[in-house]
Amino acid sequence: MSDPSLMGRYHTPKKRLNRKTRNWLIAGALAVGVAGAGYIGLNNFSQISANDVGFRITSDTEAVASIEVSYNTKDRIQCDVRAMNDSYAIVGFKSLVFEAEENPRHVRVNLDVPLRTENLATTAGIEECYTVPHEF
Template sequence: MSNPETATAGIPAGPNASLANRYGRPKSSLSKRAVALLAAVGLVVLVLAALFLSMRSQKSFSTTDVAFDIVSNRQVDVTVAVTLDEGHSVTCGVQALSEDKAIVGYKDVVFDAADGQDAGGKLRTVQITVPLRTVFAAVNGGMHGCREN
């Protein structure tokens, strides 16, 4: 007969020994150098993403509500101006508002830098008077929002 001590002589003792024999050795964890390298790469990616998002949100134009003129209960003339870079165009919504701030007239207008006057440097200012038909009497008018084309 064999002795139980000699039968297990080549196998390390302890609870982890039987698991290691059954499932294999556990994988070694990342080295400190690998963790530092991954952290540095992650930080660089985070900074680049923040830079990209901040540059993307910068507008290349500015808008100004110049004037509005109530022609009748069903029409208002709204004068608006956009200053933008040469070679660019912008589409803006021009709206008329009622006394309770409801939109009673709306029109999309395209502002092209080629139509504007020199505003210094590479900037051009385009000013347009937009006649808006309204469904009720308007008391105010101006820009609603703009987007680059």
């Protein structure tokens, strides 16, 4: 099969990479992939932690949610607290804003949040905490 007419028509076969070069390319690709995944993971990491501590139903029109929020004071944080009835409908809602400070530090805040409700609530607690822009 080494006919000169075939070699002229189809050119010479391509050479493969040697084993050492191939292994270095695979290791480099893996290192870039791991570094990229680490960057994305750390970039999306949130320093905000919010927990329900408890709640009290004081009347047909009021509930008190006890919450704990842990966050970094360099960010402006908004937390949404809600009260729900026995069919899981939201009957009371309040948004809390924690302003940013000049000296960033990690703080933990325990709060009792009174909520006015439209009718009798059966549970109250924190729905979500997130970072909001300073201009908002």
